[in-house]
Amino acid sequence: MKKTLVLKVSPVRPKIEVIRVAARIIQNGGLVAFPTETVYGLGVDALNPKAVKAMFKAKKRPPDNPPIIHVADKNDVYMLAKKVPKEAEKLMEAFWPGPLTVILERSKLVPDVTVAGLSTVAIRMPRHKVALALIRESKTPIAAPSANLAGRPSPTTAEHVLKDLNGRIDMVLDGGPTRIGVESTVIDLTVKPPQILRPGGTTYEKLVKVLKKVELHPVAVADKKVKILWARSPGVKHRHYAPRAKLILVEGQRKEKVVEKIQELADKFMREGKKTGVLATDETAGGYRADVVKSLGSRRNLRTVAKRLFLCLREFDEDKVEVILAEGVPLKGLGLAVMNRLRKASGYTIVKADED
Numbered sequence: 097m098k099k100t101l102v103l104k105v106s107p108v109r110p111k112i113e114v115i116r117v118a119a120r121i122i123q124n125g126g127l128v129a130f131p132t133e134t135v136y137g138l139g140v141d142a143l144n145p146k147a148v149k150a151m152f153k154a155k156k157r158p159p160d161n162p163p164i165i166h167v168a169d170k171n172d173v174y175m176l177a178k179k180v181p182k183e184a185e186k187l188m189e190a191f192w193p194g195p196l197t198v199i200l201e202r203s204k205l206v207p208d209v210t211v212a213g214l215s216t217v218a219i220r221m222p223r224h225k226v227a228l229a230l231i232r233e234s235k236t237p238i239a240a241p242s243a244n245l246a247g248r249p250s251p252t253t254a255e256h257v258l259k260d261l262n263g264r265i266d267m268v269l270d271g272g273p274t275r276i277g278v279e280s281t282v283i284d285l286t287v288k289p290p291q292i293l294r295p296g297g298t299t300y301e302k303l304v305k306v307l308k309k310v311e312l313h314p315v316a317v318a319d320k321k322v323k324i325l326w327a328r329s330p331g332v333k334h335r336h337y338a339p340r341a342k343l344i345l346v347e348g349q350r351k352e353k354v355v356e357k358i359q360e361l362a363d364k365f366m367r368e369g370k371k372t373g374v375l376a377t378d379e380t381a382g383g384y385r386a387d388v389v390k391s392l393g394s395r396r397n398l399r400t401v402a403k404r405l406f407l408c409l410r411e412f413d414e415d416k417v418e419v420i421l422a423e424g425v426p427l428k429g430l431g432l433a434v435m436n437r438l439r440k441a442s443g444y445t446i447v448k449a450d451e452d
């Protein structure tokens with residue numbers, strides 16, 4: 097066990113003295129959790145193999161799943177990548193800093209462990225003053241996966257980070273809750289047309305406007321387990337975002353059908369004596385009978401839904417709920433990212449409400 101230092105920092109005007117404490121830890125090979133606009137990241141010096149290994153260990157992350165390298169200056173991309181195609185430049189221009197990660201051919205500068213032995217590298221520039229200041233002061237690109245134990249929901253507050261990693265990392269910069277709440281979109285630019293490997297904070301609709309042609313990798317939109325022979329994004333193989341409770345996702349075109357199905361299932365689980373939770377939306381939450389009912393927000397405001405998703409999943413754990421019945425949301429805008437996380441969290445236990 098280490099002592100994990102927690103320092104508060106303003107997300108709008110971060111004090112340089114606080115940032116410097118964190119930067120010194122990074123430069124010495126230590127582990128610092130910090131806020132980004134999406135979720136908290138667990139940062140280490142991307143060019144220090146020992147530090148990267150320590151990060152994998154602290155998170156209990158499988159060593160075949162590489163982190164994203166965070167930069168504060170576009171020039172660093174030309175150092176970390178062997179070539180930077182036109183599409184990448186367009187995307188960086190349009191969306192950086194912001195919740196978009198690009199996959200490019202890696203350069204020799206990047207240590208093997210940082211990319212888990214792949215020939216490609218994942219890079220993004222976060223839109224958060226604390227993250228950007230930390231990268232600049234550390235004077236090195238920062239490798240940072242989400243700052244949760246592997247498999248758990250990503251952390252959107254410093255409290256979530258501490259719940260998973262207190263005593264396992266050197267420091268947390270507490271910059272308050274994150275704004276977006278789901279992780280960045282990961283887009284592979286080493287293939288043609290570019291392919292979205294993980295839907296996230298930058299929507300498909302926005303990407304199409306800039307790139308004309310973009311594909312969604314089958315795994316990114318799968319509603320059942322896709323057999324993966326060779327995963328380009330290693331993360332897709334592992335169970336993810338999972339609360340301790342069993343999560344069942346109920347999908348359907350018609351809201352009324354979804355509500356009916358969830359209530360039927362909730363009644364069944366409660367009869368069996370299981371503590372049952374419903375993950376609902378503002379439009380439906382009032383109508384359920386269950387042990388715990390939580391609303392993600394209005395179905396018409398997917399931003400709020402995305403922002404509250406991981407928080408709600410973690411709260412069900414705090415309430416010791418054993419089964420969570422979750423409503424599906426529309427597959428557009430941020431809804432695509434939300435559904436991708438819910439489907440994975442369910443381990444693809446999905447009930448289609450329209451089909452009976």
Ligand code: TXA
Binds near residue numbers: 136137164279281
């Ligand atoms: O918003 C985010 O992206 C957050 C914040 C902290 O920036 N980070 C994050 O990192 O979600 P992580 O490690 O939890 O997810 C990174 C994803 C994984 O699915 C991983 O497999 C994929 O990016 N990835 C990393 N390097 C890759 C590569 N070379 N090729 C394909 N996928 C890669």
Ligand code: MG
Binds near residue numbers: 241242250
């Ligand atoms: Mg993660």
